[in-house]
Structures are given as structure tokens and as C-alpha cells.
Amino acid sequence: GRWGGEPSLVVAPASTEETARVVKACAAARVAVTPQGGNTGLVGGQTPLGGEVVITMKRMRKIRDASPLDNSLTVDAGVTLAEAQEAAARIDRLFPLSIGSEGTCQIGGVISTNAGGVNVLRYGNTRDLVLGLEAVLPNGETWNGLKRLRKDNTGYDLKQLFIGGEGTLGVVTGAVLKLFPRPKEKMTIIAGLPSPEAALRLLSRAQGTGGGDATSFELMSRYIISLVLKHIPGVRDPLSAAHPWYALIEFSSGHEGALRAPVEAMLEDALAAGEISDAAIAESEAQAAQFWRMRHSMSEAMRPEGGQAKYDVSAPVAAVPQFLNDADAAVERVCPGARIIAFGHMGDGNIHYDVLQPIGSDPRDFERRQDAIEAAVYDVIDRHHGSISAEHGVGVARRADIARRKQRAEIAMMRAVKAALDPLGLMNPGKML
Known part of the structure; x- marks a missing residue:
């Protein structure tokens, strides 16, 4: 209820062809369109502002192709992130994107917001995990860019316009996702730290650890840990004493037995250097899940405050x-x-x-x-030359801030792209620009 208004119509196409017919009809009638996925966005990008036709992708749920040889998965835009992960697992592969809403968010929305999550350190953002894309353009034409290529140097990489585009340039209807071999071993560690400066040094040390890859490195203040302990039943303090800061680190390896010795040596060196004060290694999948439950419960723990x-x-x-x-x-x-x-x-x-x-x-x-x-x-x-929206997007909430804080040349280029693809301004109006 924070943003939005009543749509004129909600349409649920079951295929790319049906989506194209809907968009073409809207273009002919000069009616705006708002694409909608799992409705998990936090900045209003998926919310109609009033009078638009909402195109929900909830009926587009097909796994079109799963190729272990190509390490690729081709899916409809309405497939949830969890379903994509499960489809990859069925062919003994990993789709590494992982976010708190993965059971509900859909691949189309994930792509349209360039979602990040906890594994970006090793695997990158959504932008790095999409090989090909299919989209219905604002005039109703379908662009089929569902390529499984790792290399294609024949012009602009057009799919990148739609990744992070928040539905302002077209409706994403399908994607080819990049898969990876499933890790044979994982280690999850939580460490108590004196400061964020120590965390930065520990991160550098973790990235140099042999035997595997540092997949995740999450920083958490003691205050948010205390709120999780206060408000979330069944969560236990991860270490015997309180520390000002904590790091939750996950390593993965393609070889069994490759992680224990180098990770333990890394922790010993970090302790000697004063980067950590204490640490615990998860000795089971259940204990690792408890560490991650604490991290994923933080937003919930703040609500009663x-x-x-x-x-x-x-x-x-x-x-x-x-x-x-x-x-x-x-x-x-x-x-x-x-x-x-x-x-x-x-x-x-x-x-x-x-x-x-x-x-x-x-x-x-x-x-x-x-x-x-x-x-x-x-x-x-x-x-500090940072970004005011790292992974949630712009939507309605950050639109005015983007206009004020981006360079004029950046805004001009974005407007030029929008005008070229959507000259009538019918795709998700009022969002981003």
C-alpha cells in the first residue's frame, strides 16, 4: 500500500506468444504495461501506479531445457528461483544465485532487478549468470536471444539492457541461466571480530586460502545479532562470548577433504594477527543451517523494534x-x-x-x-563513490534520488535507450526514470 494504484486489468499469459499478443494490443491502444513476477520487490518496481495492465508471469512456469554438457538451464520467466535451483540439482549442477525470497521470487523479476544475494563473492550478480534472454518488446515484437554461448563478439550485448532494467524496456519471458559443477565440500564458519577494519583484512585472507573458494563473506554487527536472539525463537548465540562484529564465511571446493586444513590454518593465522577473537566451524549441515538462519532472520528481528x-x-x-x-x-x-x-x-x-x-x-x-x-x-x-541501491533496484522509491545523484550524461544515455525501445513510454511507467 505504500506505492501504487489500481490496474485496469491483470493478465496472466501462459506463453511468450500470449505475452506478445497482450503487449501488442496494449501498444495499439496506448495503454501502459506493468510486468509483475513474484511480488517480492522492496522499492515498488512491480507495482502499478494506476490504470496500467499488469502482466503477471505466474503461469509461465516451464523448465524448457537443462543441459549438463552446456552447463545451462533454459526457463520461463515465471519459474521461481528455488525451482531453478532444484532443476539444476536434478542434473547434478548448481545455479548459485541465493536470496532470502528464493521460494517466491521469479526468474523474470530476478533478472529485471539484477538480484545479488549471498554468493556474489564467488559467482557474481544475476548479470553474470545469464547467458541468453527472451523478451517481448514494447511494440509486441519478440526478441529471441536464448543463446547458450559464452562468447559472442558480434555487437552490443543486448540482454544486458533488460538485466536490471526493471521492466522499463520490455517483458522478460525466458532466460538461459549459467550453471556450475556442484561443490563436493562446504565449510561454514562464524568468527567474532573487533572491527570492520579487521573484517576487511580477514576477507583478504579468506580469498587467499587454498583448497577452495570463499563463496560468501557476510558482515554482521553485534546489535543485530542481539535482536535476532531476542526475537527469533530457537536461535542460539554462535560464540561463547559477545563480540563487536561477526563474519559468516562459507568456503566451497570441487574436491572432498580439500578445505579443512587450509581453512583451519587461515583461522589460526587470523587469530594470531588479531583479525578475529574467536571462531566456530559448523560441524554438520544442521549447524551450518543454524548459522545461516541467524543471518536470514535479521530483517524479521528488526520489525518489533x-x-x-x-x-x-x-x-x-x-x-x-x-x-x-x-x-x-x-x-x-x-x-x-x-x-x-x-x-x-x-x-x-x-x-x-x-x-x-x-x-x-x-x-x-x-x-x-x-x-x-x-x-x-x-x-x-x-x-565514497558508492551506490544508493546495491541490489534492490530503483523502482518508485529511489527514482528521485537517482535523478539527483547520477551524472547528467548517465541519465541522458538511459533516457536515450528508453526512448529508442519504448518511444511511447508504455513499459512500466514511473519506474527508474
Whole structure:
């Protein structure tokens, strides 16, 4: 209810051909279109603003092809991320994209927002995991770019326009996803740290560990851990003593028995260097799942704490510690006593920087300060050459900020692309630009 209005019609096509007919009819009638996937977006990109035809992809659920030899999976846009992961597993392959909403979010939405998640450190964003794409253009024409090629140097990589395009250039109807061999071994570690600076050094050390790849590196403050322990039943403190910061690290290897010795040696060296104060290695899949449950419960744990302002930001990895220091000081100046929570994907510089109302404060006063809080956080991000939207997208929520904070040349290029593909402005109007 925060954004949006009533659509004029909701249509659920079951194929690319049906989608094309709907879009062509809308173009002829000069009626705007809003593509919609699993409806898990957080910035309003999938929400009609009023009068549009909503095209929901919920009936487009086919796994079109699964090739272990090509390491590829071709799917309809309405396939959920979890279904794509399961289809890859059935041919003994891995589709590594993993986010909290994977049971509900759909591949079309994942592509349209260039979703990230916890495995970006090793495998990249969605942009790095799509080999080919199929989309219905704003005039109703279908572009079939469902190639399984790793190399194609014959012109512009057009699929990249639609990845992260939030449905403003066309309706994604299918995709060829890049698969990987399934790891033979995983190790999950949680470590207590004195500071984000120590986390940065530990990240560098983890990436240099032999025997496998550092797949995930998540940074978490003690305060958010304490809220998870307070509000989420069944979660236990991961270490015997409290630490200012924590890192959740996962390693994977294509060879069984390759990880234990180098990872233990890495932890010993990190302890000797003062980068960690304590650590625990998950000795079972159940214990590893408990570590990850704590990480994935953080947004839920904040809900009972009152008013909050949430920011999905990124900075160069080496700048994350200084960003946190500068942002904390900036927020304190405009909202004294605010409770600051930071957690997220340290390995790729993406931090979920959230601000909770001061304890005992008037929620209305906190709400009045949110514009000042947002400006303070975004100004710090600008100084560190970061992004105000790392993985959630622009949608409605960040549209005005993008217009103010991107270079004029960038906005001009984006508008030129939009005008070339959607001259009538009918595709997901009011989003991004």
C-alpha cells in the first residue's frame, strides 16, 4: 500500500506468444504495461501506479531445457528461483544465485532487478549468470536471444539492457541461466571480530586460502545479532562470548577433504594477527543451517523494534569500514540516539544499513527525521563513490534520488535507450526514470 494504484486489468499469459499478443494490443491502444513476477520487490518496481495492465508471469512456469554438457538451464520467466535451483540439482549442477525470497521470487523479476544475494563473492550478480534472454518488446515484437554461448563478439550485448532494467524496456519471458559443477565440500564458519577494519583484512585472507573458494563473506554487527536472539525463537548465540562484529564465511571446493586444513590454518593465522577473537566451524549441515538462519532472520528481528529506515547501499570493498564510521557519525548528528544496524555482503561491498528509532522516542518524531537521515546516509555514500541501491533496484522509491545523484550524461544515455525501445513510454511507467 505504500506505492501504487489500481490496474485496469491483470493478465496472466501462459506463453511468450500470449505475452506478445497482450503487449501488442496494449501498444495499439496506448495503454501502459506493468510486468509483475513474484511480488517480492522492496522499492515498488512491480507495482502499478494506476490504470496500467499488469502482466503477471505466474503461469509461465516451464523448465524448457537443462543441459549438463552446456552447463545451462533454459526457463520461463515465471519459474521461481528455488525451482531453478532444484532443476539444476536434478542434473547434478548448481545455479548459485541465493536470496532470502528464493521460494517466491521469479526468474523474470530476478533478472529485471539484477538480484545479488549471498554468493556474489564467488559467482557474481544475476548479470553474470545469464547467458541468453527472451523478451517481448514494447511494440509486441519478440526478441529471441536464448543463446547458450559464452562468447559472442558480434555487437552490443543486448540482454544486458533488460538485466536490471526493471521492466522499463520490455517483458522478460525466458532466460538461459549459467550453471556450475556442484561443490563436493562446504565449510561454514562464524568468527567474532573487533572491527570492520579487521573484517576487511580477514576477507583478504579468506580469498587467499587454498583448497577452495570463499563463496560468501557476510558482515554482521553485534546489535543485530542481539535482536535476532531476542526475537527469533530457537536461535542460539554462535560464540561463547559477545563480540563487536561477526563474519559468516562459507568456503566451497570441487574436491572432498580439500578445505579443512587450509581453512583451519587461515583461522589460526587470523587469530594470531588479531583479525578475529574467536571462531566456530559448523560441524554438520544442521549447524551450518543454524548459522545461516541467524543471518536470514535479521530483517524479521528488526520489525518489533519500532520505526526504521532501511538503506541498501554499496561502496568499494576497501571503503566499507570508513563508510560505516562516517555514516554512523552523520546519522547521529541528525537523529541523536538512533540505533544503527549494519549487516550484509562485505565480500562485494553491499551493506544493509538500517536505522532504528531511539529507544523511548516518539515514532512520529523519528518519521519526521527520515528525510534528513536518508540524505545523511546517501551523502556519505556519494563521498565514497558508492551506490544508493546495491541490489534492490530503483523502482518508485529511489527514482528521485537517482535523478539527483547520477551524472547528467548517465541519465541522458538511459533516457536515450528508453526512448529508442519504448518511444511511447508504455513499459512500466514511473519506474527508474
